Amino acid sequence: MTMTLPREFLPDAPVVAPDVTLTSLSEEVSGRVLMDRAPLWWWIGFAIAFALFTVLIIQMGWLFIGGIGLWGVNIPVAWGLAIAEYVWWIALASGGTIVSALFFLTRSPWRSATNRIAESMLLSAAPCAGLMPIMHLGRPGLFYWLFPYSNVMGVWPQVRSPLWWDFICLLCYILMSIMYYYAGILPDLATVRDLAKSRFKQIFYGILALGWRGSSEEWRNQRIVYAIMSAIMAPMVVSVHSVVGLDFAGGLTPGWHDTQFPPYFFFGAVISGTAVIMMLTIMVRWGCGLHDVLTGYHLNALAKVMLVGSVMLGYAYVWEAFGPIYGSDVAERTEFFQRIFGFTAPLFWSEKILTVVIPQLLWLPLVRRNQLLLFLISGGIIVGMWQERVMFVTASLEHNSIPSRWGVFFPTLWDWAALAGTIGLFLTLFFLFLRFAPIVSIAEVREVVEAERSK
Template identity: 70%
Template sequence: MTLATDDPGALPIVRPGVTLTSLSETVSGRLLSRRPPLWWWIGFGFASMLLLVLIVAVVNLFVAGIGIWGVNIPVAWGLAIAEYVWWIALASGGTIISALFYLTRSPWRAATNRIAETMLLSAAACAGLMPILHLGRPGLFYWLFPYSTVMGVWPQVRSPLWWDFTCLLCYILMSIMYYYVGLAPDLATVRDVAKGRARRMFYGVLALGWRGSARHWRKHQTVYGIMSAIMAPMVVSVHSVVGLDFAAGLTPGWHSTQFPPYFFFGAVISGTALVAMLTILVRWGYGLEGVITDYHINALGKLVLLGSVMLAYAYLFEAWGPIYGANVADRTEFASRIFGFTAPAYWGKVALNIVVPQALWFPAVRRSKPALFVISGGIIVGMWLERYIIVVSSLHRNYMPSYWGDYYPTVWDWAILAGSIGLFLTLFFALLRIVPIVAMSEVREIIAKDGAP
């Protein structure tokens, strides 16, 4: 074995045996098989059970009110807000991979972008749910829309909370359109491969009658390219504005100019970590080893590592601010953050997000799927801890010592967490059976470039 073959970067992106014919048959075949595989039933069953937990938790929440949660004054923001930030960061990772790396023409993006975007839509649904659950009067969430009510009251558009609402709404709508434009040609492939009349009609309608005409492809390329160029800054703005929700609050630990990039770095690492996990799972479950190769795993591993290094920079400045600045409240809050109530979570997040991922510097670790999977899983947990600390720690050590307090999540807080994971997995597993999980038209371009017909 020579060095050259050890390096996934030097290997073909798609395995040599994969042809245009086999690609279409393989990817479409996964959707058209009469019976889903056993692992799908296990995953979907597990996900649906968690979804039931969410339904019970939400019904109880709506009937009893948010008093069932551990939130109270002074810590009035709890797990729901932390999980909102967590989910939207996971979702953003999908756009980062599919839009940013489309613009850089990175070849590994072709086989992973559909997984990333499917994850995005599933996670965005969870993110959108959280603030509504947290509202207390969820039925009135539509007051955030700028419309002329009979009361003559408008939302306060100078508030970052309103910016965030706008961002999330626009982001989800744009993501759906971006997803669909990329998806339509692949749906057309499934339509043409499908045998049964019902499936042909189902995918035929979904594909809108796409036939792959050269003129249509040219228009498609134009629009998809511009959309990617729009989605890339959009995703940066989405998570930056989530950061502004906190940064605009005059609370120690929140009121920091580094928050927008800090949050974006968090989105890079947690989003790519989840994409890496799902890519490894889908590759194994659907037997897509020919299309998703070590090249992709290696690239995702590097991206996770990059996210970890960027986040380390943000963590340094998170500590540097209180230490260098002369604000007593900031220092008190930070001391409590690293030595006090949230210390286990703080050191946990440093270990999981910064220390452990450094193992990815070693090629052997990066290219090992189990290792990357475990490290990514650790990052997802670590990022949850980070959001938890940001939300809770600052409120629990506010300016006035008389306004200090602790926060203990109740079983209903945890039920919402478990349930939102259930919602995410249910959506993801359902989409696994409906949409072609590899962007076939883009992988074909790579096969063509590598010398096949």
């Protein structure tokens, strides 16, 4: 008996709408950048984002004066929301690189229109991730001591520590992502430059485009380097998020001391990063009116990646439970049962529902075609992953190896301000990307348009 899925997309369904031409594509996408006045929704979104960003400024100012006692962190839970949100943000950013680099290597046609959204997202999320540990330092002004540089104190960082690896990973990751983004956007900046009417914009984008002409030699060099960069970025992002997992696996705290955490964290990055890209893609699609370039094909593909992420995450959760139950470490087992039945139980169970159970709906083609459902499921996944990171960080410290040192963590208003503030920073940066840079890779979608035309 063969199973038929009548509502499934046909394998040769168009990636872009058939009426998109090279001319309309360039003008449509560049038009969003070159318009004299941003639309009302952009100003409203930007105002909200910026208001949240000022919350971050106030929070940081007060934190740097008052110290991290403003937050709910204390002994035994010395790592609170800041560290959990560091992991959460870097996971969201990593998802952007996975979609962009990995699916460039597989030559997936849907990657062409979504990769710029993914990369803009990652460049907006990475600074949020970077701020979290700096705010958590207690002596934030001295964070540069992490750099191995020659100084009069004669003191050097301890490079055997996973925390230092983490610093190097994040630093390299941000620098590499900027270069990867710029190598990809160069031809699009030239398109914007050539379409610009006002002298100021011609000069502004002219300088940014570095004089790109689109000669066959420039294209050849760009493609060679971009392909090698993608092949580097894909394992790079796996290593970055694995090292975040090693920060925890390197500690002896029950619930953290497990070799599975590098891949476990990476699986979380796949699902949560794709979920953010899904939400942003749907919003950009409606906000910018790019329905013909960002089609159902893209949402369907992203939904499948999210589904794979959810299944991988479910697998990791099974082993997370198997370890403490099968092993003989009493502290591990106690911590695990405290986590699933104790103070953090609501976080634990609702998180499993949001990230593993509900995403199973994505098996149905009907759900993958419904933008509202996709939006809600993605939002649920992002919230769920936040819960998971928070529970993972705090529950282990709450129930450490010495029962007399047990305690609970509860966030204060300033913890929430840090979360709201970094969301503000993220959205502010993303809205700026949306306004000043082409949000769809025009050069790459041109190839898709030509491929569709010649079919």
